[in-house]
Structures are given as structure tokens and as C-alpha cells.
Amino acid sequence: MSLGQSRVPLVDLGWQHAEVADEVERGFSEVLAATDFIGGKAVAAFEQEYADALDIPFVVGVANGTDAIEIALRAVGVGPGDEVVLPANTFVATAEAVVRAGARPVLVDADPVHHLIDPERAMAAFGPRAKAVVPVHLYGQAAPVEKLLAAAAGAGVAVVEDAAQSQGATRNGRPAGGLAEIAGTSFYPGKNLGAYGDAGAVLTGSAELAQRVRLLANHGSQRKYAHETFGFNSRLDTLQAVVLRAKLRRLAGWNAARRAAAERYHALLADLADAGRVVLPATAPGNEHVWHLYVLWVPAAVADRDDILRALDAAGIGAGIHYPVPVHLQPAFRDPARGPGSCPVVERAAAEILSLPLFPGITGAQQERVAAELARALR
């Protein structure tokens, strides 16, 4: 990095905060004045506004995305003795939610082009104990759910979407998170719609499931001190709802900025791609991508991805890897039936993928620097 040049971070949340700061401060002052920290007005308002924005009938705010997926799984009846099929390339939270619901995760491979769950492998993994399948809408685009939905319906398997990385994405005009009966999403600060701490939501078209989720997330209770079912404490904070309302108003514009930045990378990196030095990310047919992450491949035959990552870091570029160790190879999730070699696409990706800085507010000059440093590292 030359003198006077600042780092290009993987994600820059400061730019987003500057856009909403006044609105957030006003909203916080109102909450502080009213002292309605739990279940305040902003929570119900955000739930309705998010439901309207996505065109999904019910949104129930919860404490984080991991809880959202666990509660969604429990709401469709997943419990001890059940199996849940999910892709091996996801953030570990998807598998954690399955285990916390009492079930066994069955991790399957992804397709090599879009990194999304391979529906054929997922369907082949539906055994007699399969109770649910979790397509993960990874990196900002929806998983191909059509065949899965049909096969799951035939096999009595519930489809629970992990929509943590896909706020605002659509597939064939329908919202990610509204493609199946229920979904969990995360508003972790770096997500396309991010809070100022942990937050999440369950999305569903079913009034009955929404009601069950509300019960589970609030100590199994609708009325104070009346506990109909065993639940736990997973509520969306009022202060986080204030932030989410302010950011939701800008989400479509920020997603458009992400798409423009992805297009710019495609153009800047076209020569490297044509020369076979990198493989650029692709959008699956029918998808409108919201580019939560811009993930390309550095083929092992071209260079050692970790060397490239180190060279970028030394040049002041904050690249990342999503994810360096597939879930089935994490010590916490070791399963003798699914060792090394069981998900070859995901295993190869873990060694070859690289995420470039991308966020609303990234400048053309920053992207040009990223592209130039990547080209230099690959020389």
C-alpha cells in the first residue's frame, strides 16, 4: 500500500450509518423517552414494513438469525430424532440451528457455478428421518428451490429457507424468504439490511406458523405469566427495530448500488477471466442478485489462493473467504458418514474462493484499485 492510500475494507458500515444517522438518533431518542425497550412500537412497525416491502404476509422479529432458523425449524415440527438436509457451504449458524432444534444435520454438496445447494444431492439425502431441508440463499442470490419444493412436498419434508444473505433478492419475481412456507433471516450488522447489533426475523405466509413462532420466541406466552408451550427468549430489541426501519427505506437503492458495483467488477476483471486467471461469480437464471458478497474463484492451477489473499492484504485490500472450512469438516460437526471427500465441490471451493470488497458506497476508484492489485498478485 503506498503512502496516503487508505485501506479498502471488505465491508464499510460507516457510509451506511452516515446516511441514516439523523433518523436513527431521532428514533433512539423517542424510544429512550418512552422507555419501551422490549416490544416497543418500532418493532411492530418494522415487522409490517418489512412484510410489505417483501410481499410476505408475516414477519416476526427475533434476537438474531441463528434463532430465526432454529425457531422456524421448531415451528414446522423439527425435533429430536429428525434429520435436516442443508448445504455444506454456509455459515456454521445454519447447522447450529438444526442441532439446537434437536435434529441431525445432513450436509450436502453445492453446484460449482453458483455455490448454491445442489437440489439433486439434497433430494437424494431425503431418508426416512428427513423432516426438513434448508436451502441457503448464499452470497445474495436465491437457491434453486423449485424441484426441492416438489420433492419435499411428496416426501413430507418441510422447506425452511435460510434468507440471511439475501434481503431484497428475488427468484422468478418472488422474494427470497418467501419461496417456501417459512424462512429465517439475519440482520447482523454486515448484512444487506443490518442492525446495530444482533437481530433477525422469521418470515412466513402462514398465520398459524407466525403465531407459533411468536409463542416460541416469547417464553411460550401470549399473555403475561400464561405459558402455553415451552419457549425461550428471542425478541427483536426496539432500538434495533429503529435502525432497521431507517435502513429498510434505503434497501432497494443500496441493493441497486451493490448490483452496479458487481457489474463494475465484472468489467474490470473481464481480461483476467478471459485469460482463465479467475472465474467470476454468476447469477442463476431467474434470480435478481443482491450481491451480499462478490465471490470469485482463483483456480489452484493458477495460484495459491492464500498467497493472493496475503498479497491483497499487504496492498491494503480487505478480501475475505466465505467460508474457508466447510461445515462438514468443522470439528464441531464431524460426522463419520460425511468426512473429507464427501462434498468435493464445496471442499475445492473452500481452497479457491475469494471475496472482494463490495458494499454500498464503494467508489469506482476503490474498485479499480482492488482489480489492479488482484491482477498484480496473480502476475
Ligand SMILES: Cc1ncc(COP(=O)(O)O)c(C=O)c1O
Ligand atoms: C447464511 C447464514 N445463516 C445464518 C446466519 C446467522 O445469523 P446471525 O449471525 O444473526 O445469528 C448468518 C449470518 O451470520 C448467515 O450468513
